Amino acid sequence: MYIICVYDVQEKRVQKVHKLLKQYLHWKQNSVFEGELTNALFHQLTTDLQKITDTTTDSIIFYILPSEKNLKRFLIGVDKNSTSFIL
Amino acid sequence: MYIICVYDVQEKRVQKVHKLLKQYLHWKQNSVFEGELTNALFHQLTTDLQKITDTTTDSIIFYILPSEKNLKRFLIGVDKNSTSFIL
Numbered sequence: 636m637y638i639i640c641v642y643d644v645q646e647k648r649v650q651k652v653h654k655l656l657k658q659y660l661h662w663k664q665n666s667v668f669e670g671e672l673t674n675a676l677f678h679q680l681t682t683d684l685q686k687i688t689d690t691t692t693d694s695i696i697f698y699i700l701p702s703e704k705n706l707k708r709f710l711i712g713v714d715k716n717s718t719s720f721i722l
Numbered sequence: 723m724y725i726i727c728v729y730d731v732q733e734k735r736v737q738k739v740h741k742l743l744k745q746y747l748h749w750k751q752n753s754v755f756e757g758e759l760t761n762a763l764f765h766q767l768t769t770d771l772q773k774i775t776d777t778t779t780d781s782i783i784f785y786i787l788p789s790e791k792n793l794k795r796f797l798i799g800v801d802k803n804s805t806s807f808i809l
Contacts, residue, residue: 639785641728643752643802664781665730665753681798690799694751697796698726698785705792709784711768712777715730 637703638677640668644693651687652695655680664715671703724787725764727755731780738774739782742767751802758790 640660644652649666659680660668672680677697684695700706727747731739740749746767747755759767764784771782787793 641754667728693799695798699794707786711782712780715781
């Protein structure tokens with residue numbers, strides 16, 4: 636499945652959340668990651684995130700698509716990570 | 723079509739961009755908006771955004787889906803705008 640993840644977490648946890656997401660997905664912009672994940676990896680990621688976030692103040696949204704196939708992108712301005720797909 | 727919009731713009735333009743996006747889409751979190759738009763409104767929005775952003779430093783990504791039908795969401799933590807679908 637294809638994942639777009641956006642997060643809004645307290646400043647002291649930003650680095651930790653960013654670092655964890657980077658292990659699973661590609662960084663796109665500010666607090667946005669995306670990428671293809673299996674169900675198992677998605678479950679692992681969300682479990683790990685729940686351990687390091689404060690669910691009373693932080694907010695992490697996952698948009699889940701069956702695949703990237705029907706997803707189009709339109710960009711205004713700079714591509715903050717044009718190398719995101721060079722692994 | 724269904725739109726998820728994420729933006730990463732210089733601080734002095736955040737308010738302006740937020741205000742404009744709010745006229746077209748529903749605020750979800752920090753710098754994330756989403757909603758259904760016609761082609762014409764999407765064109766109008768992107769034209770308006772191009773006028774108020776600096777495309778050499780700012781970055782606004784639109785994820786475009788044919789519809790909301792195949793889109794699922796998974797939230798960790800708080801729903802920053804639980805009333806976003808009450809229009």
